[in-house]
Amino acid sequence: MAPMMDWTDRHCRHFHRLLSRNARLYTEMVTAEAVIHGDRARLLGFGPEEHPIALQLGGSDPEKLAHAASIGEAEGYDEINLNVGCPSPRVQEGCFGAALMAEPARVAACVAAMASRVSTPVTVKCRIGIDDQDSEADLTRFIEAVSDAGCRLFIVHARKAWLDGLSPKENREIPPLDYARVYRLKAARPDLTIVINGGIESLDEATSHLEHVDGVMVGRAAYQTPYLLADVDHVLFGADAPPPARGDVLTRLVPYVREHIARGGRLNSVTRHILGLYHGQPRARVFRRYLSENGVGEGPGIDVLLDAIAIAEGRPRDADEAVETAAFAAE
Known part of the structure; x- marks a missing residue:
C-alpha cells in the first residue's frame, strides 16, 4: 500500500490490515524534523497488528534523517523509506521529495547516513525523472549513486514529475506512465529489488507487472476500493484461506x-x-x-x-x- 498524505494514517492501516495479512503498509510521509521534535506518539504510533510496516521520511539533511531513522527503528518499524517522489510545492520549498532527483549525490549521502545508524532496511521511493531531467541515463545515474550508498530496494513511480507547472494531483495523472522503463531498470540491475508504482488498478495488472519486477505498490485504487486488498493474500502470496467477507x-x-x-x-x-x-x-x-x-x-x-x-x-x-x-x- 502506497504512502498517501492525509490517507494512510494508523486508522486506515488498521483497516487495511484486516483485509490483507501480508501486504506491506506505509505511513504517511513524516518529515525528519517532525519525527525529531514533534509528538512521536501521534506521528509514529502504530499497533502491533500493522506489521509489516514501513515509515516514510521526508527530508534532505543527512544527519537529521539519520536521527529520525534511528527513532523509527526504535519504534519498531520494519523499513525506513526516503521520499524522493512527492511533487508538492511545499515539499519542494523544503528541498526534498521529487526535487531531490536532481541531486543524486545528496540522496546518496542521506541514504548512507541513515544506513550507518540503523540495521532496518533503508529504501527509496522515487519517480522515473523530473522536468527535463528525465532520460533513461538520468534515472540510471540516480539509481547507481543511491544504490552505491547502500539502498537495495527502490519503489519507482513510473511517471516523471513536472515540478514547474503541474499540481500534485495533475502529477499523478498527466505525465504518461512508462512501465517499460521500470522493467528495463530491473533487467539492468537484477541485484536490486525494484517495486513498480503508478496507475495500477487491479490485481490482474499487479500480476502482469510481477513478471518483470519484484513488487507492486498500489495507492489510490486500493484506498478508494479497498476490497481489492481482500484477494492479495490468496492471489499474490499463495494463502489458502478465502478472502474475508x-x-x-x-x-x-x-x-x-x-x-x-x-x-x-x-x-x-x-x-x-x-x-x-x-x-x-x-x-x-x-x-x-x-x-x-x-x-x-x-x-x-x-x-x-x-x-x-x-x-x-x-x-x-x-x-x-x-x-x-x-x-x-x-x-
Whole structure:
C-alpha cells in the first residue's frame, strides 16, 4: 500500500490490515524534523497488528534523517523509506521529495547516513525523472549513486514529475506512465529489488507487472476500493484461506473503533477510510451516505457504525431489534 498524505494514517492501516495479512503498509510521509521534535506518539504510533510496516521520511539533511531513522527503528518499524517522489510545492520549498532527483549525490549521502545508524532496511521511493531531467541515463545515474550508498530496494513511480507547472494531483495523472522503463531498470540491475508504482488498478495488472519486477505498490485504487486488498493474500502470496467477507471485516473493526471512541476519538476519523468498502455492491451508496451524514462531529458513537454495517449487509442490526434506518428503508 502506497504512502498517501492525509490517507494512510494508523486508522486506515488498521483497516487495511484486516483485509490483507501480508501486504506491506506505509505511513504517511513524516518529515525528519517532525519525527525529531514533534509528538512521536501521534506521528509514529502504530499497533502491533500493522506489521509489516514501513515509515516514510521526508527530508534532505543527512544527519537529521539519520536521527529520525534511528527513532523509527526504535519504534519498531520494519523499513525506513526516503521520499524522493512527492511533487508538492511545499515539499519542494523544503528541498526534498521529487526535487531531490536532481541531486543524486545528496540522496546518496542521506541514504548512507541513515544506513550507518540503523540495521532496518533503508529504501527509496522515487519517480522515473523530473522536468527535463528525465532520460533513461538520468534515472540510471540516480539509481547507481543511491544504490552505491547502500539502498537495495527502490519503489519507482513510473511517471516523471513536472515540478514547474503541474499540481500534485495533475502529477499523478498527466505525465504518461512508462512501465517499460521500470522493467528495463530491473533487467539492468537484477541485484536490486525494484517495486513498480503508478496507475495500477487491479490485481490482474499487479500480476502482469510481477513478471518483470519484484513488487507492486498500489495507492489510490486500493484506498478508494479497498476490497481489492481482500484477494492479495490468496492471489499474490499463495494463502489458502478465502478472502474475508466485507461484513466480517467491519465486525472485526468494531472493537478498534469502540476503543478509539473511548479514548476521546471521533468516529469518522476511522470510518472515513471505509467508505469505499462496498464499492460496486447493491447498498454501497446508502452505506456511504449513512456514514457521511450520521458519523461526523464529536457526538456519533459505535451505534452509527453498527447501523451502517447492518445497512450494507441488508439485515437488521441484531436478532433482538429490527433496526431499519430511514436511509435503508429508502434504498
